Amino acid sequence: MTDAVVDVTERADEGLTPAELAAKYGLTLSGRRPPLSQYTAQLWARRHFMLAFATARLTANYSSARLGQIWQVMTPLLNAAVYYLVFGLLLQQNRGIPNYIAYLCTGIFTFQFTQSAVLAGTRSISGNLGLIRALHFPRACLPVSMTILQLQELLVSMSVLGAIILLTGEPLTAKWLLIIPSLFLQTVFNAGLAMLLARWGSKTTDLAQLMPFIIRTWMYMSGVFWSVQSLSAHIPASIRTLLYLNPALIFNELMRYALMASVPASSLSPHIWATALGWAVVAGGFGYVHFWRAEEQYGRG
Structure with a gap:
């Protein structure tokens, strides 16, 4: 009796394409990209995983160093010392900038x-292929976790930065509360950029070798060592506008305005908060959607 039923079923399925067979028996493609709303709900459901993953990676990053997580603070301090020697003392870029340190x-x-x-x-996709191929989860968890990891490092470093600000004569004011919205907008911007480059980096592994040079060039154009206001009289208006639209310069200015009384509101770029919000929405939204559209491709090939 069973053999007869199977034979009838097989004959009924003859001539059907694989897609028609899948539709007939309610089968779905393994690893298929879910709709954006469903994908977002899955990502939110794994928020605790992302936080735990970032914390574990943060601990592992410094486990082999004798000073451990002290390097979270030492690295930016050593960078600041080197850049102060080069740009502050040798190149005299501190002219006209109060409290240059x-x-x-x-x-x-x-x-x-x-x-x-x-x-x-x-590197978040190309560096975690084993995890991607072993477990099913929204792949956006990886670049978002990397952004959370870097935010955790920054929060540890902020205690040292706050001490430097106070020791150089800046007062503790209510403006320090502006750190919260500034960091929130920067975190959304960073996460969007991380997701964008995670997709590109998953296909072009050489991008990871090229990015340090691009980032270094971006840093030199972002007012880390110099003040855009001091250059305003010496550069064309079009170049000045492009500098004011540089998201890295915007977040630098917002953080300085929050922490330093010597940085007045009049020295900030025009419409700086609106521009920062715009960059966060555009980079965060576009990076997220662009990453989601290639969800089923990560870890293959």
Whole structure:
């Protein structure tokens, strides 16, 4: 009786394409990209995984060093010392900038957040192929986790930056609360950029080798060592406008304005908060959708 039923079923299925057979028996493609709303819900459901993954990676990054997580603070401090020697003392870029030490350190700490998130995001897919092929989860968890990891490092470093700001004569004011919205917008921007480059880096592994040079060039154009206001009288209006639209310069200026009383509101780029919000929405939204559209391709080939 069973053999007869199977024979009838097989004859009924003859001539059907694989797609028609799948539709007939309710089968779906393994690893198929879910709709964006469903994908977002899956990503949110794994928020605890992303936080735990970022924390574990942060601990592992410094487990082999004798000083351990002290390097989270030492690295930007050593960078600040080197850049102060080169740009502050040798090239005299500190002219016209009050409290240049605090100005420089704030720029370095802030830019390093974006730099580290972008570099880590570029390798987030290609460097975790074993995890991707072994487990099923929204792949956006990886670049977002890398951004969370870099945010955790920055928050540890902020305690040292705050001490530098106070020791160089800046007062503790209510403006320090502006750190919260500034960091939130920068984190959304960084996550979007990390997802964008994660997709590109998954297909073009050489991108990870190229990105440090691109990031270094971006840093030199982002007012980390110099003030765009001091250059305003010496550059064309079109170039000045492009500098004001540079997202890295915008987040540097917002952090300096929040922490330093010597940086007045009049020195900020025009419409700076609106521009920062715009960059966060555009980079975050476009990076997320662009990454999602290649969801089923990650880890294959």
